[in-house]
Amino acid sequence: MSAMNGEKLKILAIHGYRQNADTFRQKTGSFRKIANKFADFTYITAPHKVVIPNDVENVDTAQEEDEQFGWFFNREDKSFRGIRTGGPAIGFEESVQLVEETFEKLGPFDGILGFSQGACLVSLLCHLQEEKLLKAKFKFAIMIAGFKSGSIPHSAYYNKTIAIPSLHVFGENDQIIPSQMSKDLSKCFLMPAIEMHPGGHFVPASSSQKETYQSFLRLHYLVKNCPDIEMNF
Numbered sequence: 001m002s003a004m005n006g007e008k009l010k011i012l013a014i015h016g017y018r019q020n021a022d023t024f025r026q027k028t029g030s031f032r033k034i035a036n037k038f039a040d041f042t043y044i045t046a047p048h049k050v051v052i053p054n055d056v057e058n059v060d061t062a063q064e065e066d067e068q069f070g071w072f073f074n075r076e077d078k079s080f081r082g083i084r085t086g087g088p089a090i091g092f093e094e095s096v097q098l099v100e101e102t103f104e105k106l107g108p109f110d111g112i113l114g115f116s117q118g119a120c121l122v123s124l125l126c127h128l129q130e131e132k133l134l135k136a137k138f139k140f141a142i143m144i145a146g147f148k149s150g151s152i153p154h155s156a157y158y159n160k161t162i163a164i165p166s167l168h169v170f171g172e173n174d175q176i177i178p179s180q181m182s183k184d185l186s187k188c189f190l191m192p193a194i195e196m197h198p199g200g201h202f203v204p205a206s207s208s209q210k211e212t213y214q215s216f217l218r219l220h221y222l223v224k225n226c227p228d229i230e231m232n233f
Contacts, residue, residue, distance in 0.1 A: 006132060006225030009039040009110040009217060011117070012102060012138075015144075016116030017051075017080050018068040021045040024115065030205035031213070038217040041113070042087065042106055046071045048091045067099065068191050071095040072122045074151045080117060082177050085150035095121060096128065103136035110224060111140040114201055116177060119146030123185055126164050127157040140165040140220050144203050147181040158188045167193045167216045170205065176201040 015024035016113075021043035032041060043196035048071035072092040073080045098212035103109060122141050128134040141164055148158055166189045179196065186192040195212040197204045 006221070007231045008106070008229075009212060009221055011039050011041050011111045011113050011225060012099070012107075012109045013041045013043045014071070014099075014112060014114035014118030014121055015043070015046065015069075016118050017070045017082075018050050018187045019115075020067050020069050023156075024118075028042070028115075028203050028205075031203050032181075034205055034210050034213050035217055038214065038221040039111075042102070044098065044102050045069050047094050048073070052062055052078075055224070067195060071117055072151070074149075076124035082120065082147050083118065083150075089153045090150065091122045092124075092151075094154070096125070096134070099212055100135040107136070107170055109136075110220060111142065112138050113142040113144070114145070114146065115144045116201065119143035119185075120149050123188065124154060124157055126166070126189075127160075130160070130162055130164065137142055138164075139223075140167075140216075142169070142216070143185065144169040144180075145171065145177045145182060146185045147177050148185050161190050162188055163190045165191070165220070167194075167195065167212070168211075169197070169209065171199045171201060171204070173199060174201045 009216055013024060016019060025043045047068050050068040050070045052068065070080050072095055073090040074084050074087040076088065078090060097115060112122050112125065122143050124145060126141055129137060143166065146168060168182060168186040170179050173180050186194055193216055197209060
């Protein structure tokens, strides 16, 4: 099929809390090998430096990178925890602005991929796009270990079903973001594709997930390169 020699998908990659673009790229090496036939990825770093508290239980992961960043904070002490409900969304607007600027400078992008807090941000971006409140446009979203934001400013973001095509990947034994939280997020989307793996809080890239990833990406690759094809998502 001539379409298989077409232009690859461009996907913006959004890292998790206490990561950065470089560390997320490293952690997704195996995933990118699976996706390489269909997509290229651009990684960006969140705008907010994370100050590590003495009690690491107050954060989502126990990463050891020196340069750790987050997309927003849901506590006044500028910390974040995915399972926390209530509280602010400090720095959220700056992160949205960074994404918009990245689309303008490095885009366009066909889709967005996010992990953990990054997946949470992606879900919020999906809402903003549907409401025509985002100065960027993408056609699909991949959320790995995602969850709904519990921040008070985001309380209305999930009231309407989101129509954008989405893939939700999460671990049955995730001790950071319980799988039920990821399931609840997927229910906010009209026709979500779901891949649950037996592991924990990471980007899975085994043979078990290969077909799911490639099937999802192949579909959007064909849509991009065969504009006459009509797909019902």
